[in-house]
Amino acid sequence: MWLGLDVGGTHTDAVVVDENGIVATAKVVTDHANLIQSVQKAFEQIFRSYPSDEVKKKLKRINLSTTLSTNAIVEGKTENVGVIVSSGPGIHPSHFKIEQHYFPISGSIDHRGKEISKLNAEELRKAIDACKKDGIKVFSAVTKFSTRNPSHEEQIRDACADADFVTLGHRISGKLGFPRRIGTAYLNSAVWRLFNAFADAIEKNLVSMEIHCPVHILKADGGTIPLAEARKLPVESILSGPAASTMGISSLCRIAGDAVALDIGGTTTDISVFADGEPLIEPHGITVGKFPTLVRSLYTRSIGIGGDSAIVAIDGKVQVGPTRYGPSMAEGGDVPTLLDAMNYLKKISHGDVDLSVRGIERLAKEARISAKQLSLMAIDFAFTTIKEAVDALLKEVNEKPVYTIHEMIEGKVVQPTSVYAMGGPSRAFLPLLEEKFALPVHVPNNYAVANAIGAALARTTYEIELHADTERGKLSIPNIGKFESCERNYSIENAKIDLINHLLSHLQSIGISITESDVQIVEASSFNIVSGFYTSGKNIRARAQVKPAVEITLYSRNNA
16 A cells, blocks of 8 residues: 655645555645644544554555645745855856855866865855854755765865755766756755754654654655655755646546646646656756756646635736635635636535625625626636646747656657646536637546645656766766776776666665666766877766656546
8 A cells, every 4th residue: 555645735635545546535724834733634534534554554655745845945934054165167156146145165176076176175164154153054065066076065064064964966966067056955955954844743743643664755756755865855855746746647547649737726736748648857957936956857837826716806807816815715715716706607516605606796896897707707817827827838848858757759849639637626627628728628536636646656766877987987976975986998888787786776775675677777978088199088977767657557447
């Protein structure tokens, strides 16, 4: 059995799944002031509907999707970070300044990992003293070519001996990309304390319920990472909500060809895109708020349109969202929402319809338009906004190479022939979506908890990149901390073998057992290094991944 938990903006959903399908589901209102209480209520609801002792004995893993880190970043509720960077010659790191406590330090390592100039110890000391004076407890250390030689980042870490936590840039990713590495390292430290407090509470909660099984966190790429690893890299948990919905619809529906998936919740609509039946991915890293990162992610977008999005009417204009003030009036809220407009027009019958009618009529009177017109305008605005967001995303997708979770598709133009919808309001919204998109819309069984299903069934993913310079005899796999020597005759085939062995060994060391067949070499190249008129060595790069997938599919148990 697998247990999936999705802590969303409106509801916290939980499911238990086994090889035969859905065993139990739960849905509770998310209390943003006490997320752990929401998690606990979801667990309690699950165990009331199914014998708890049996579930606890059979659980293989708990996978958790949470908006905690994403919300903290977007809402500006992160911790202050001391960001210490060094790049050497070229564009000065001051061009990539992040927040107030940002300190460029003299020192240089070149693209092959050779130290050109030592790190300036006096500048480093002054930077750390300035941070301590302002009460900074967490740091990030980023040097331009730390993926080739991490010594300067390690010196910065050692100088921050009194810090609570230091993110080292080379442990984030093996890919180059100095500005993205700075942003990722900063965000990782900025959410570290918040995420770890959440992780502590989760583990304490599970112990109190006598649940003893591995706990994983869903990542933005649709895979999972053990909680112990997520504690060190909490930045990997950003956008785990949209990833959960993408993996959920992948399990619930047999998607063929090009398609769009919509997860319509109470607060937002998450959009994902499929090409030739596979979800698209952003291989170079996503941008979170104003920060470009190296975090690999499924290609998703979120917009502030959901069932509980507030209706606003000003000067004859009606709009919906992006604000949510609480539940719909039909569920006891104070402000008319999209669901209330649907109730008024009798497109659905949700909650207390009379409360919806009274709320819509009151707002219409204030706006000096009819209640029917207000409702029609609200619904048109909402679904037009969703359609325009999908069109904009598809335009963006088709302006650059298309990457699925398996491969890059050369020359591909994504042209969806169907739409898949999930989330609480999706069944009620189906006719309106079909009208707006002029495409068939599929809503599977268990659509209301599809994101929790995606969380439950997502497999572990991991990616590492190897770089070998045979002239210097140096080999690095930075994000797992491997910096070794290599022979002059080291080849691209050696690199592929080493990548697979190191990846399997690393995953085993963190408690994950996979087979070699689960590992995919996604990139391998070799270039001659020429000195004078002769080849003096090779520059070898290779990348391997355990690709995103679900443990089982539930196609045969659904109507889509």
